[in-house]
Amino acid sequence: MLDTRRAIEVPEGVTLDVRIAGLVVRFFAWNIDFLIRGAIYMVLAMSLPNLMGRFGLGIFLIAIFMLEWFYPVLFEVFNRGATPGKRVMGIAVVQDNGVPVGWSASVTRNLLRFADFLPVFYGFGIASMLINRDFKRLGDLAAGTIVVYRSAPDKGSELHADLPLESPLPPLYPLTLEQQRAVIAFAERASMLTPERTLELANIAAPLTQATNDTAVKRLFAIANWLVGRR
Amino acid sequence: MQINQLAVALRPRNAHEAIDLGFMLARAYWKSLYMIWFTLLLPLVILLQFLEAYNAWIVAVIIWWFKPLYDRVALFVYGRQVFGETPTVRDAWRAIPGFFRTGLIAALTYRRIDLARSFNLPIFQLEGLRGATRRARQKILNKNTRPKAVWLAIACIHFESILAFSLIAIVYLMAPHTVQQQVGEMLLDNNAPLWVGLLTNMLYFMAISIVEPFYVAAGFALYLNRRTQIEGWDIELVFHDIAGNIRSSEASEAA
Incomplete structure (x- = not known):
């Protein structure tokens, strides 16, 4: 039977039902995050150099570096595995043994975006997610993480x-x-x-x-x- | 429909989960799909390459334009596979005349720009409905699912262009260092030699061959999900279980 549901045995010995989130929903989540970061860059680009001249430009470039690399990591570690985009789409990152994603896994999966990004715009990432049965991109394979749907909030x-x-x-x-x-x-x-x-x-x-x-x-x-x- | 023979687990899913299931479907049956896909479609695409001498862009546009035809080949395979049947190339060959009775002409002309194409295709191809009945049916199924099908198309357009450019970029990156610059310039040049257009158009068809099956399978999965919702397929399966259990326990008590 084909199903997106997987039973994972967590270290405590309990079986956990997860529903793997695929390429399309993750693409939407990524786009929302991209728009959010883009909006921040735009505000910074218009304000910082005007306020502080060349020093402001330097700050702006550092801000781009920090946001590009740590925006996903910080949200994933402190926001139960979800960047704002993932949160809107109702998905989150977890380790593939069911436990919440930690620093090392999150840093690994996000640093490896450079590999997924090759050769243009996440070409390898898309190919990897199409082939892998758990929709893992290269960063997920290295970090041992999966993206799953959060269960609907209790009504x-x-x-x-x-x-x-x-x-x-x-x-x-x-x-x-x-x-x-x-x-x-x-x-x-x-x-x-x-x-x-x-x-x-x-x-x-x-x-x-x-x-x-x-x-x-x-x-x-x-x-x-x-x-x-x-x- | 013999829903107890379906090879996919039935439960009402949200649209995104249904799309994911469709991607899994495409992945599970890639072998039988590609066998049939390339046997039927590669000759056609190769034939189109003779237009290359005329204009490379026209060839690309025609390859793009014929997508509804490719969709029918893919859905033919998935429609059989979800019922546990593996179609052979011979089956597909025999099914070709049938493709023309699935609204193909309309799909290639005024319905070519329908963004919910893969979601609506099962109504034409598997249910075989026409005219007013088809419209009424489509209206019921489209209700609250059409926007998701359109977003699916938008996502797949992105995947396809990214993969097409990725394949072209790989050619450039893998070119020997001594000629890399010339190769790069030729790939961007409108008056490039014949082989450049041939290569890029075949790579474009490769990108379509990667993404289109997933697009069709995801549309099909959305369709199955919608029918599960409005017809309670998942409930029917379990109700048959209940009835069967009770009957067998009564039979054993009577014995």
Whole structure:
């Protein structure tokens, strides 16, 4: 089965599900960061030389050097693996054994941008990310890092808010976790499905509801309500 | 559709994840794709090189213009592969007449600039819809996914140009030191000798051959993801499981 999800065993022995972020979303994140740095350069270029003359120009050049090399490193280390661009796209860098990215890994992956950048505009980086099964560019290969999607923030009380209300009903048969999830997903996504398709799906699960058509849909909603803890 | 035979894990993903899945799809089936891709398309592109003597730029534009045709070759392969079937070159050869019944003429003319091309292609090629039904179908599928498909195209345009320039740059960097400067000047010269245009255009086609399969696969994955969303494919699979489990446990109790 092809999937972007990977199970990583972290040093503590726990298995962690991560969803690898690919080339396209990382390209968007890089562009956002590029625009941010570009805006900073523009402000500095217009202000520093005017304020301080040749000394200001020197400061400006040092600022470019520092920002180009340390902008990603500092954000990755202090902002849980995400530069502002990555944050907007909902992705972050982690080590490929699941632990947060540290100084050495972040410095390695970002210093090696010069290799990824060759021969023009990240040509090798793009080629590497197309070939590697975990979308690693050369810097990621050297540093042992991957870029993953952050899990969606917990919605708290809003959880299952779009579940259609129905008086809760315990399922007649034991359901596995995956099956419980499917019943809940059916109830939550029913509004996105066509009415015919809703009936069709409900009829597939007829042995569970002991009913067909509209009654089956209603009973599945009732079971979903029971499963999310409404009693 | 026999969704229980799909070779991709079904779950509703966000658009970016669906695109990533498409890239994985392209990577997983690169062998059968390139076998068919180059057997069918390389002769065509080589044939185009005879125009090189006339004008190198025209050849580049024609190579670019025929992309919707290449897309159909790629989707033919992926459409079979996701159902666990590995098409042979012979299968692809037989499928060629079918490509012309997938709205190819429109795709090569007034629909050539559609930026959501690879996302809409499955509607034409795999569902085979036409006219009003096709438009209605496209409208439903495009809703809230089209912008992502357009952004995908914008990203892929960048990847393709970067790789094309990278390949040309590698030729320059690998040229012997004594002639490197001349090679560099010729690559930029409009009145360069014939072989320069030939080389750069073949390198351009190589860049297309690298990126276009990923673009088509990602559009296809977006399409599959959208259908999973609005048709609950992932739910259907598990519901069949539930029904099967209950039936078999009842059967064993009765026995």
